[in-house]
Amino acid sequence: MSSALLVPDRPAASRRRAARGGRRLTRVSGLGLGIAMMWFSLLVLIPLAAVVVTGTSGGWSGFWDAVTNEQTAAAIRLTVGTAFLVTVVNVIMGTLIAWVLVRDRFPGQRALEVLIDIPFALPTIVAGLVLLSLYGPNSPLGINIANARPAVFLAFLFVTLPFVVRTVQPVLAELDKEAEEAAMSLGASKFTVFRRIILPSLTPAIAAGAALSFARGVSEYGSLVLLSGNLPMRTEVTSVRILSSIENDNVDSAAAVATVLLVISFAVIVILDLLQRRMVRRG
Amino acid sequence: MAKYALRLTVIAYLFFLVAWPLYLVGKNAFANGLDNITGILEDPDIVHALTLTVQVAVIAVIINTVFGVGISLLLVRYEFPGKRLLSAMLDVPLSVSPIVVGLALVLVYGGRNGWFGPALENAGFQVIFSTPGIVLATVFVALPLVIREVVPVLEEVGDEQEQAARSLGANAVQTFRRITLPSIKWGVIYGVVLSLARSLGEFGAVKVVSGNVLGQTRTATLVVEEKYLNFDKGGAYATAFLLALVAVACIITVSILRPKEDR
Structure with a gap:
């Protein structure tokens, strides 16, 4: 089972498409494309453009002042720093989980597959409540991280769980075992085989998963509402900061900070696009 | 030996991160027997919120399915300038913060200062702080979910059958209904189920655009927050349990339906 929603185009299929090429637009399909583009513009492109236009309406100095405001800068540092740490954990744990799901066989594996997708489908506010019930004030483990910085880390870790796993898993499943066996028979240790043979093939997939997981972490909001307490300078993340600016009717500064987040999202999209192309070439 | 250590690490990680916390929400929801659940189901405002959430999700899923299948067909079967850019842009909603989504919509469709909002309002159509905004x-x-499921399937099946149907005299609608749709059926169904889960659970973006008016524009996820912050933890856990139940059901449905293609 794979979750195609997080997985880039399958290499074989993309090769076939590239070889065949698509048809030119007909009148009907051209009209369809026009309508689709209009809808996409009204829903996504124009609103996102409005964020950038509003965010930079005060000129560069207005933008810079909004973004470097002490409290805002603290929120951006916390968000980006935590998202980075979480991504590092995801690269290691996600690859490990994908490895166990593909190469190991044991009863109950199907249940693990379902567990991995749950953070993707669970409403974020419920995710916050879920984590609060084990790591909050009434924790059966006696661990209470509510309203503290580790809460931000934990919430990001939960919501980004599927990304690396789901991008690495299909690549690992399609990996040719012959090269590994050849290396083994030539006396390479298990670790050497992993480092020299398996890891290089997985790197683009791991990087793609890491990019998605970083982007998701940076933009997270819902799971933090109940969990982190949103304390200014301590546990307030960028999205929360934007929301409080909106609620205080300070739309310009909200849009300026939102522009920073948008730039990060776009950077991730570009990185992903390049990585997918690289994976297709290798496939 | 190393195999068992890895297996154990993964199971423990997922147990502490997902399984146990999820179980506790269920346990807390039923802490007083069925009281919490019946409590929220007897509150007309919460029933309204649940109904609104389902209505909005159904409308959103229909829109995204029609748009998603259409755009997937265009992306896979046709060549046009800007295709690669469009294909990359379609993934943007996955990585934009929900709060930024809400802000973006308010800036364009807001009744007071939005780019199009005042004109729409004069025409008698309120978007922000009303149901259309939530939709x-x-x-x-949820925009990319159907597309991401359908595109790989369309590429996989190829277009030989469609060409055959056309050369035998079928028109575009017939070809789509008899050939294309049956072959992408499962991709569409996965996409719909995932979109449904995502749509029922949207919180941040809805919070910004809805105005969160009790009994009018408050959705189920907003109820969870409100209840929890007002110290009605039973109600919060019960509502969260209902939402989690639907989400888990969606994931299990997909996992059962999906053929084990990678095995």
Whole structure:
């Protein structure tokens, strides 16, 4: 089972498409494309453009002042720093989980597959409540991280769980075992085989998963509402900061900070696009 | 030996991160027997919120399915300038913060200062702080899900059968209904189920655009927050349990339906 929603185009299929090429637009399909583009513009492109236009309406100095405001800068540092740490954990744990799901066989594996997708489908506010019930004030483990910085880390870790796993898993499943066996028979240790043979093939997939997981972490909001307490300078993340600016009717500064987040999202999209192309070439 | 250590690490990690916390929400929801659940189901405002959430999600899923299947067909079967850019842009909603989504929609469709909002309002059509705004926000966040499921399937099946049907005299609608749709059926169904889960659970974007008016524009996820912050933890856990139940059901449905293609 794979979750195609997080997985880039399958290499074989993309090769076939590239070889065949698509048809030119007909009148009907051209009209369809026009309508689709209009809808996409009204829903996504124009609103996102409005964020950038509003965010930079005060000129560069207005933008810079909004973004470097002490409290805002603290929120951006916390968000980006935590998202980075979480991504590092995801690269290691996600690859490990994908490895166990593909190469190991044991009863109950199907249940693990379902567990991995749950953070993707669970409403974020419920995710916050879920984590609060084990790591909050009434924790059966006696661990209470509510309203503290580790809460931000934990919430990001939960919501980004599927990304690396789901991008690495299909690549690992399609990996040719012959090269590994050849290396083994030539006396390479298990670790050497992993480092020299398996890891290089997985790197683009791991990087793609890491990019998605970083982007998701940076933009997270819902799971933090109940969990982190949103304390200014301590546990307030960028999205929360934007929301409080909106609620205080300070739309310009909200849009300026939102522009920073948008730039990060776009950077991730570009990185992903390049990585997918690289994976297709290798496939 | 190393095999068992890895297996154990993964199971423990997922147990502490997902399984146990999820179980506790169920346990807390039923802490007083069925009281919490019946409590929220007897509150007309919460029933309204649940109904609104389902209505919005259904509308959003229909819009995203029609748009998603259409755009997938265009992306896979046709060549046009800007295709690669469009294909990359379609993934943007996955990585934009829900709060930014809400802000973006308010800036364009807001009744007071939005780019199009005042004109729409004069025409008697309120978007922000009203149901259309909630629908727009929900459609935005779930936009790529159907496309990401359908595109790989369309590429996989190829277009030989479609060409055959056309050469035998079938028109575009017939070809789509008899050939294309049956072959992408499962991709569409996965996409719909995932979009449904995502749409029912949207929180941040809806919070910004809805105005969160009790009994009018408050959705189920907003109820969870409100209840929890007002110290009605039973009600919060019960509502969260209902939402989690639907989400888990969606994931299990997909996992059962999906053929084990990678095995």
